[in-house]
Amino acid sequence: MKNKSPLSQIYLDANATTPVLPQAAEAALNSMKVLFGNPSSSHITGLKAKDLMEQTRINAKKVIGADTGKVIFTSGATEGIQTAIISALVEAKKQIEADKLSATPPCYSLLYGATEHKAVPESLKHWNKILGINAEIKAIPVDTLGNLDKQFIAKEAPNALMICTMAVNNETGVFQDLAELDKVIRSANNDIFWMVDCVQALGKTSLNLANTTIDYAPFSGHKLYAPKGIGFVYIRQSAPFTPIIAGGGQESGLRSGTENLPGMAAINVIFEMLLNQQDSAFADIDILRGYQAQLVDTLRAVFPEVVFNHNFENSVPTTLNFAIAGFSSKEIMDLFDAANIRVSSGSACSSKVTRSFVLDAMGLPAWQSESAIRMSFGPAMTQAQVDEACARITSAAKALTHSCMILDSGEINEKQPLDGLVQLRSGSNCTWVYADQQSKQAFIIDPLPEINDRLDTLLQCQQLELVAIIDTHGHADHQSGRTFLADKHLPTQQTDALGWPQDCQQFSQLQYINIGKQWLVKVATPGHTDDSMSLLLCNPFDNEQDISQQCQFAFCGDTILMGSLGRTNFDSSSAASMFLSLKKLHSLIGDQTLICASHDYNNEFTTHLSAECARNLLLANTLNGSLNLTQFKVQKAQLDSHLCDQSGSEIMCGALTESQLTGQPIVEYNHQSLNDALQQENVTLIDIREPHEYALQHTEDSSENVPLTRLVQFIQQQQTQKHHKWVLVCRSGSRSLVAAQAMYRLGFDNVAHLKGGYALSS
Numbered sequence: 106m107k108n109k110s111p112l113s114q115i116y117l118d119a120n121a122t123t124p125v126l127p128q129a130a131e132a133a134l135n136s137m138k139v140l141f142g143n144p145s146s147s148h149i150t151g152l153k154a155k156d157l158m159e160q161t162r163i164n165a166k167k168v169i170g171a172d173t174g175k176v177i178f179t180s181g182a183t184e185g186i187q188t189a190i191i192s193a194l195v196e197a198k199k200q201i202e203a204d205k206l207s208a209t210p211p212c213y214s215l216l217y218g219a220t221e222h223k224a225v226p227e228s229l230k231h232w233n234k235i236l237g238i239n240a241e242i243k244a245i246p247v248d249t250l251g252n253l254d255k256q257f258i259a260k261e262a263p264n265a266l267m268i269c270t271m272a273v274n275n276e277t278g279v280f281q282d283l284a285e286l287d288k289v290i291r292s293a294n295n296d297i298f299w300m301v302d303c304v305q306a307l308g309k310t311s312l313n314l315a316n317t318t319i320d321y322a323p324f325s326g327h328k329l330y331a332p333k334g335i336g337f338v339y340i341r342q343s344a345p346f347t348p349i350i351a352g353g354g355q356e357s358g359l360r361s362g363t364e365n366l367p368g369m370a371a372i373n374v375i376f377e378m379l380l381n382q383q384d385s386a387f388a389d390i391d392i393l394r395g396y397q398a399q400l401v402d403t404l405r406a407v408f409p410e411v412v413f414n415h416n417f418e419n420s421v422p423t424t425l426n427f428a429i430a431g432f433s434s435k436e437i438m439d440l441f442d443a444a445n446i447r448v449s450s451g452s453a454c455s456s457k458v459t460r461s462f463v464l465d466a467m468g469l470p471a472w473q474s475e476s477a478i479r480m481s482f483g484p485a486m487t488q489a490q491v492d493e494a495c496a497r498i499t500s501a502a503k504a505l506t507h508s509c510m511i512l513d514s515g516e517i518n519e520k521q522p523l524d525g526l527v528q529l530r531s532g533s534n535c536t537w538v539y540a541d542q543q544s545k546q547a548f549i550i551d552p553l554p555e556i557n558d559r560l561d562t563l564l565q566c567q568q569l570e571l572v573a574i575i576d577t578h579g580h581a582d583h584q585s586g587r588t589f590l591a592d593k594h595l596p597t598q599q600t601d602a603l604g605w606p607q608d609c610q611q612f613s614q615l616q617y618i619n620i621g622k623q624w625l626v627k628v629a630t631p632g633h634t635d636d637s638m639s640l641l642l643c644n645p646f647d648n649e650q651d652i653s654q655q656c657q658f659a660f661c662g663d664t665i666l667m668g669s670l671g672r673t674n675f676d677s678s679s680a681a682s683m684f685l686s687l688k689k690l691h692s693l694i695g696d697q698t699l700i701c702a703s704h705d706y707n708n709e710f711t712t713h714l715s716a717e718c719a720r721n722l723l724l725a726n727t728l729n730g731s732l733n734l735t736q737f738k739v740q741k742a743q744l745d746s747h748l749c750d751q752s753g754s755e756i757m758c759g760a761l762t763e764s765q766l767t768g769q770p771i772v773e774y775n776h777q778s779l780n781d782a783l784q785q786e787n788v789t790l791i792d793i794r795e796p797h798e799y800a801l802q803h804t805e806d807s808s809e810n811v812p813l814t815r816l817v818q819f820i821q822q823q824q825t826q827k828h829h830k831w832v833l834v835c836r837s838g839s840r841s842l843v844a845a846q847a848m849y850r851l852g853f854d855n856v857a858h859l860k861g862g863y864a865l866s867s
Contacts, residue, residue, distance in 0.1 A: 115446045115494045119328070120275050120305060120424060120481035126330040126386060128378075129371035133332060136370035144364050145355060154366055161369045164376035165337055169303070169322070170313030175340045177360050178369060182304045183224050185323025185338035188349050188360075190228050190267070193298035193320065194236050196345035197266040201238060212241065216261055217269040218253055219244040219466035220276070222302060225269045240266055249468050250416050251279035255289045262293035270299070272306035272322075276463040276479055277415040278424025280310055287317050298344065304328055308379055308387060308484045309421040320344035326372040330485060335368025387484035393422040396491045400425060400480065403495040407502035410558075414464055414473055423483060426464075428476035431558045432510070433531075436795075437478050442836055442864075443798035444501040446494065448480045472555065475532075500801070507796035508812070509566035510559065521796040521810075523567045525818035526658060526701070531555040533706045534583060537660055539642060540569055541621030548573045548620055550640060550660045551703045554586035561590065571595055572620055575604040577662025577703060578637040581675060581756055603636065613649060626652070630690060632683025633663045633671035633758070639690060641698075653695030657821055660701045661690065665717065667702060667709040669759035670724060674745045680738040684727060690714075691728045699821050699851075704758050708843040709850070711817040716850055769849040771842060772857035774832060779859055788830045791819075793844050798836065802863070813840055820851060831856045838862040 116124065125133075136157065142150030144158050158178075165176045179185050197213075204210045215229050229242055243261060246254040251274060262268060268290060273280045283301065290299055300321040306312060308329045314322060321344060326335040340346055352361030378385035388396075397417070404411050410430035429437060434450035441448050450461075464474040482490075505511040507521055524542035528535055537550040538560065547569040552560060564571055571594040576585050579602075587604050599607040605627055609616045617624040626641040639662065644655040663671035664686060673680040694700075696715040718725035723740050726732040732740070747760035774782065782788050790808040792799060799810045811819045813835075823829075831853060833841035841858035848856045 113445065113493075115444075115490070115497055117480045117482055117494060118447045118449050119483040120278075120479060121449055122327045122333065123330045123483050123485075125332050125371065126374065126485060128386070129331055129374040132374045133367040133371040136367045140366060140370065144366065157366065157373070158364055158369055161373040161376065164373055164380065165324075168307070168312070168376050168379050169324070169339055170311075171315050171339055173315055173342045174344075175342070175346070175359070176337050177340065177356055178364060179323070179336045179338055179360065180334055180365070181327065181336040182302070182323045182325035183228075184349075185321075185325075185336055186224050186228050186300070186302070187232075188338050188346075189300040189321030189323060189340075190232050190269075191236075191349050192340070192345050192347045193267045193300070194232055194238055195347045197298065198236055198238055200266075211264050213238070214241045214243050214261060214265045215267050215269075216243055216245055216258070216265045218271055218281075219247050220251055220274050220279070220463040221269060221271055222275055222304075223462075225300075225302060229267075229269065238266070244466075245270075247466050250419055251277055251463075251467050252419065253281060253286065255285070258286075258289050259293045262290055262297055265294065265297050267298040267300065269302070271302045272312070273303075273309060273421055274463060275305050276424075276461060276477075277426045277467075278305070278420035278422075278481070279415055280306070280419060280421055283317055283319070287319075291318055303339075305421070305424075308375075309393075309423050314339055314341075326368060326375070329375055330483060331372040331375050332368055335365050335372050337372075388486065390422060393484060393486070396482065396486055396488075397422040397425065399491055399495060400498075403498050407499050412473060414467075414469055414477055423481055423486075425480040427478055427480070428473040429478075430472070430476075431556060432476060434476050434478055436510075437476075439795070439798055439836060440501050440505065440801075441498075443794070443801040444497050444504070445802075446497050446501065448478055450478060501797075504797040504800045506566070507800045509563045510797065511562060521812075523563070523569075525815065526821070527563075527814050528701070528705075528710065528817055529553075529556055529559065529814060530705065533704050535701070535703055535705050536560070536586075537658075537701050538563065539620065539658075540567060541623070544570075544621035546570050546572050546620050548575065548618075548625060549590065550701070551576055551580075551662065552586035552590055554584050554589065557586040557589045560586070561593065564594065573598075573600075573604065573606055573618055573625070575640065577640065577660060578603070578634045579677075580703070581634075581758070603638070605638075612646075615649070623657075628689070628693060630661065630664050630686035632673055632679055632686045634675060634677045635679065635682070636677070637662055637664055637671075637686070639664060639686075641694065649693065652693045653698060656694050656698045658701050658817075659690070659694045659698050662703045663758040664690070665700050665702065665712070665714075665724075666704055666706070666759040666761075667712045667717075668707060668761050669721065670741070670744065671759050672745050672748060672757070673741055674748070680741045681734055683741070684734050684737045687724065687727050697824070699817060701817065706757075706759075706761055708847075710844070710847045711820060711851070713851065716852075769846045771845045771849060773842075773860040774857055775860060776865065779832060782830075782832070786830055788832055791831055791833050793833050793835050793840055808834065813844060816844055816847070820848060820853075823853075827852045828855055832859060833857070834859040835862045837864045 140154050140157055142154040144155035162176050217226050233240055245257055298320050301319045303322045304325045307324055320341045322339040324337050327333040348359055350361050355361050355364055378387055408429045412428050414426040438450055460474040461477045464477055522542055523540040527538040531553045534553050536553045540547040552574055574587050574590050576587055606618055609618050615626050617626040624643050624645055626643055628639045630639045631637050640660040641656050642658045643652055646652050646655045673683050697713050699711045699713055701711055727737055744760050748757050792808040792810050793813045795812045833845050835841040838861045845856045845858040
């Protein structure tokens with residue numbers, strides 16, 4: 106099972122790592138074949154190896170402008186950072202011991218830039234504790250451009266033992282004025298130890314360390330076309346040094362262990378290219394600026410809502426950090442990956458997609474931090490590669506019309522028709538869109554302001570008539586996007602405060618509106634808040650006893666959450682009302698109607714009462730009559746008491762406990778075992794990538810495309826096929842796993858997924 110006609114890779118994640126240049130790889134291979142001797146050996150083979158090592162050291166000094174001081178080869182930047190911090194703090198501890206004898210010993214601190222790579226503050230914390238220094242660790246603030254606060258440094262440096270800054274930031278490419286920092290630091294404290302992380306500076310900006318008072322500067326080869334496992338650290342002549350690896354005395358006793366000669370041979374090729382521009386594969390700064398400008402112009406052309414998270418004037422030309430309004434970083438990463446463009450979200454040193462602490466420190470809006478994409482290239486980039494990257498970015502943007510995520514009037518007929526339910530999310534918050542393709546009518550439940558443009562585009566692209574836009578309750582944790590959409594699409598509609606149309610119909614005691622041939626029924630379910638209601642999408646029914654047989658979806662807001670019940674400790678909450686509402690809902694929707702909540706804290710998509718009762722004893726005992734109202738109120742208060750451990754900066758609308766949210770064991774296929782199963786068994790392959798991803802990378806298999814945003818609709822449609830063999834597949838295997846776990850929990854007992862996804866199908 107392979108992707109059809111895979112596109113060539115466009116690699117734009119050089120700040121994470123780079124490919125090894127062919128010339129560097131050849132030099133490494135040659136050293137393994139010819140110069141394989143131990144540099145510590147005194148025979149000719151060893152002497153030749155030692156000569157290569159020393160030539161590499163000489164070139165390293167030339168590249169960084171360090172005619173004095175030491176260059177020690179390491180395994181990479183992290184080792185260099187440890188070397189610097191340990192060396193500085195071991196020496197600083199001597200001063201601390203001497204100061205203890207004074208009448209008023211000073212309160213010491215350790216300073217680091219707030220946008221520093223996590224390796225630095227984490228190492229400071231670690232060795233500060235291990236060495237028993239116990240200094241206060243302080244982050245140096247930055248301004249909106251990412252520049253370090255020099256006034257803060259001037260104020261704090263006099264009592265600081267060490268200061269750690271970056272030459273170039275790995276997420277934004279922002280560079281610091283090292284000469285200006287030098288003046289500020291030394292004016293405040295001539296004895297403070299200063300480390301500068303130079304990992305992202307090599308080959309992208311000029312360095313002349315001999316003209317500074319920088320004590321330590323770590324470098325890493327794999328950020329500039331050398332192999333992983335080779336790096337070096339510069340140590341100023343007067344700076345103290347403590348070896349962190351003892352043993353055979355290699356590197357003149359400074360760093361023991363047999364030297365990585367193939368790595369040195371490779372990185373020496375990089376040094377020679379940096380030193381001899383005419384014979385180099387590296388472009389100069391002006392050419393790199395031109396490449397950056399071309400990428401910027403393309404992004405602005407195809408994504409008019411793009412915002413760049415840094416100023417180009419104080420950042421290197423090889424890094425772009427941007428966010429696109431209305432799109433999460435994961436959506437853009439998945440889109441680009443489908444087009445075989447490699448980018449990352451913020452720092453690639455952590456695979457988990459979260460907010461960028463770098464952009465947070467710069468004071469950028471939360472949405473930019475959450476949606477940040479880093480696009481980076483190295484100085485070996487070529488014009489042909491930039492041209493292809495821009496063409497591929499353009500085609501990727503066009504593919505979004507398949508999902509109606511952007512409008513393109515010329516290709517609107519290529520969209521995937523929407524017929525049924527779509528789940529859109531911003532963080533853990535959910536918005537639900539239901540469209541009836543035959544009548545071209547739609548409604549929206551719990552609209553989020555962050556995705557207003559997405560919702561508006563979807564309605565226009567699918568040419569849908571919006572019948573209603575409704576909140577299930579007044580939300581405490583976010584604003585509703587209802588007013589914006591209602592003003593545009595339903596300007597004359599009269600509604601209540603939550604958007605329920607006054608022009609509705611009545612059946613017995615229930616109000617409803619028509620959506621195509623179906624009914625959307627309003628049910629008051631107070632408890633989480635006093636205005637909470639549930640909305641039931643049903644086929645028309647003759648009496649209330651038939652609702653559970655005719656109901657497809659129950660939009661319950663925060664009354665019932667996956668793994669919990671909505672909290673009832675707001676001022677407008679009532680546990681007693683929730684008790685009655687739960688019983689009322691059960692009588693109407695039964696055990697199997699799919700519940701669509703306003704929050705999905707654990708990527709479970711949907712649930713039903715049968716699945717919830719199996720893991721939520723409070724709910725189960727409420728519905729089976731084992732609990733009376735008083736007992737429910739006591740146990741509900743106990744459940745809500747868990748909220749204090751989970752809230753953080755987000756208002757949680759229900760308490761989740763680990764025992765309630767254990768993942769389900771899912772059968773995992775590799776590509777060989779899946780191919781065998783497809784040949785021998787009655788297996789249905791479901792590709793859960795979004796339509797734009799599917800459009801960019803069609804596959805040779807006969808998979809059906811069920812986008813993850815439409816998984817809940819698929820689950821509802823397949824209620825009679827719960828024992829069928831379903832195998833889910835996505836790009837990397839992460840989405841397919843959580844989707845398979847959700848289906849398994851709802852009774853699909855023969856569901857599996859492809860581990861590693863299409864990414865491993867070469």
